Amino acid sequence: MPSYLRVCLSLLVGSSLWCASDSTIAAPVDGGPYASLSEAAKQRVRDRYEDLAPGDEPPWPLEGMTALNDALFKIIPVVQAEGTLFAAVEINELGEATSVSFHSLPTSRTGVTVAEMQQLYALPLIKTRYKPALCKGTPCAMALPITQEITLSKVPEKAGPRIEQRR
Numbered sequence: 001m002p003s004y005l006r007v008c009l010s011l012l013v014g015s016s017l018w019c020a021s022d023s024t025i026a027a028p029v030d031g032g033p034y035a036s037l038s039e040a041a042k043q044r045v046r047d048r049y050e051d052l053a054p055g056d057e058p059p060w061p062l063e064g065m066t067a068l069n070d071a072l073f074k075i076i077p078v079v080q081a082e083g084t085l086f087a088a089v090e091i092n093e094l095g096e097a098t099s100v101s102f103h104s105l106p107t108s109r110t111g112v113t114v115a116e117m118q119q120l121y122a123l124p125l126i127k128t129r130y131k132p133a134l135c136k137g138t139p140c141a142m143a144l145p146i147t148q149e150i151t152l153s154k155v156p157e158k159a160g161p162r163i164e165q166r167r
Helices: 039-046 065-073 114-127
Strands: 005-013 016-025 081-091 097-104 133-135 138-140 142-154
Touching (some): 065 114, 065 142, 097 114
Antiparallel strands (some): 005 016, 016 142, 081 097
């Protein structure tokens, strides 16, 4: 069973405090740059791909998955999103994101439209620089799947405003 990074991010939204609890990001716990991942973590990343030949490598954020997830979590207080984000980021042989396709988007509690949600989530995915995939030792284009599960729950009023991130 793969390891997952668990994050609880408490947010002050309006006059209420909300917690994005049990947000699960399908990424190795040691989600830094690809070269810094343990062999076991690299294998967990590789296991997400069906047709990856031995010796090939998938694309990966240059600063690591944790940095990308931090950028994506900044969207939560804006839209009060809840649900599943599943996107595929197409990365070219230069490590540039060329497109993002959304297969599932969280639902906004603030009335943000699907098109607006796509724009909000696409921006950090497109702006991020990636290590390109390697196919037979040569940089190649490949998609990077991104999955986040976000659940909002109201925190008791006595908890007070805070932003907290636990890993």
